[in-house]
Amino acid sequence: KGQTYPRIRDYGNWHEIQFGSKKGYIHKLSTVPAIKFGQKKVGQSKTNIGTFVALKNAVIYDNSGKKLVPFATISKNIEYPIEVPYGNWVKIHIANRVGYVHKSDVKVSLKKQAKPGNLVNPNQVYTYEEMVRDISELEKAYPNLISKRIIGQSVDGRNIYAVKLGKGKTEIMINGSHHAREYITTNLLMEMIDVYAYAYSKNLRVDGYPVRSILNNASIWFVPMVNPDGVTLVQKGHRSAKNPAYVLKLNGGSTNFAAWKANIRGVDLNRQYPADWYRIAGNTGRPSPQNYKGPRPLNEPEAKAMVNFTLSRNFKTAVSYHSSGEIIYWHFNTPKQHEVRDRKIASMIASKTGYRLVPPSNNPSGGGFTDWFISTQKKPAFTPEVAPYVGNRPVPISYFPSIWKKNQAIGIMLADEAYKNRNTR
Ligand SMILES: [Zn+2]
Numbered sequence: 496k497g498q499t500y501p502r503i504r505d506y507g508n509w510h511e512i513q514f515g516s517k518k519g520y521i522h523k524l525s526t527v528p529a530i531k532f533g534q535k536k537v538g539q540s541k542t543n544i545g546t547f548v549a550l551k552n553a554v555i556y557d558n559s560g561k562k563l564v565p566f567a568t569i570s571k572n573i574e575y576p577i578e579v580p581y582g583n584w585v586k587i588h589i590a591n592r593v594g595y596v597h598k599s600d601v602k603v604s605l606k607k608q609a610k611p612g613n614l615v616n617p618n619q620v621y622t623y624e625e626m627v628r629d630i631s632e633l634e635k636a637y638p639n640l641i642s643k644r645i646i647g648q649s650v651d652g653r654n655i656y657a658v659k660l661g662k663g664k665t666e667i668m669i670n671g672s673h674h675a676r677e678y679i680t681t682n683l684l685m686e687m688i689d690v691y692a693y694a695y696s697k698n699l700r701v702d703g704y705p706v707r708s709i710l711n712n713a714s715i716w717f718v719p720m721v722n723p724d725g726v727t728l729v730q731k732g733h734r735s736a737k738n739p740a741y742v743l744k745l746n747g748g749s750t751n752f753a754a755w756k757a758n759i760r761g762v763d764l765n766r767q768y769p770a771d772w773y774r775i776a777g778n779t780g781r782p783s784p785q786n787y788k789g790p791r792p793l794n795e796p797e798a799k800a801m802v803n804f805t806l807s808r809n810f811k812t813a814v815s816y817h818s819s820g821e822i823i824y825w826h827f828n829t830p831k832q833h834e835v836r837d838r839k840i841a842s843m844i845a846s847k848t849g850y851r852l853v854p855p856s857n858n859p860s861g862g863g864f865t866d867w868f869i870s871t872q873k874k875p876a877f878t879p880e881v882a883p884y885v886g887n888r889p890v891p892i893s894y895f896p897s898i899w900k901k902n903q904a905i906g907i908m909l910a911d912e913a914y915k916n917r918n919t920r
Contacts, residue, residue: 647800661714675725702904767798771861
């Protein structure tokens, strides 16, 4: 009683009305003509800021006239999208109208609002926790473009994440932070996800590449931190490890872990892959901050997770980011028939980054992810070492802007290349 309502047409003794998706009929004798109709027709809520759950049969009021008029009920325990909170009330859209429900009748839960385009801050020492938070924010901000997968656990039980960006069937993979002290490569990959996703949503180009059309054809899988325990050890010290005494001992008693490359039990993850593993040069023979290849290939869960994940997909190209030196490895006993193909792609990366191609060796030391991918998948793989050589320590964060400038297009360029050549490999 007292609520104004628009009618679609006259229907004899009845008014025909639209009520949500249904047509309804109201007898004319129970209505009077309204002088002014204050309600705008609205659809479903599009704001997606959150929902409420009705704590009881909650009455929905129309507030378009001089007083509140009840016109609908949302049954107890039903979850319903919110338009906006409004003092003691919650504004909603229901049956093509604006309605208000009292806050005391419902339990409101608002989503944390993501700010797209600048979710990741790569100009900081970027931790595992930061990465986990950002991956979930990115997934929330771009639900149709980004999805994550846990591909395994580290020795200390941290998750190893893979993040898929794109909608296309042609897939490539880019990983970072195999080596603990090289964690700036995680900054690079997380920034790529953030910038590419934003460019996709706004239909922008990155370094001339039309991100949206490329990522409609291809997808990039990122594994931004292969060695989360090692990265955390370098950043936060031995107390971050499950067995602090053990890592202190391997580190010669020093609490400075800046030079550490291995995983948390002293195995170099980039010497764990079955690619000429028995001939790896400079093996220490026992757990160490760097260079120990482990008791057998794929003994470590992080390397095992990478291989299982890789074998579960059909990646056309793989990139394993390391630091430092501004060079690119691209060859590992590469068969003659693939040399031209692989050198061409390596040269594309070189001309974007300005990094130098490492000449093929007749007697390479293997065990790396890239070595394994080239020799078993028979497809191109690359190891760019970002930043000018800085010795046995993390690349200072102040280098990030120049690393970004040189590498920002690599992911999207390689996705484009892989799609264009998808039928030949
Ligand atoms: Zn490395």
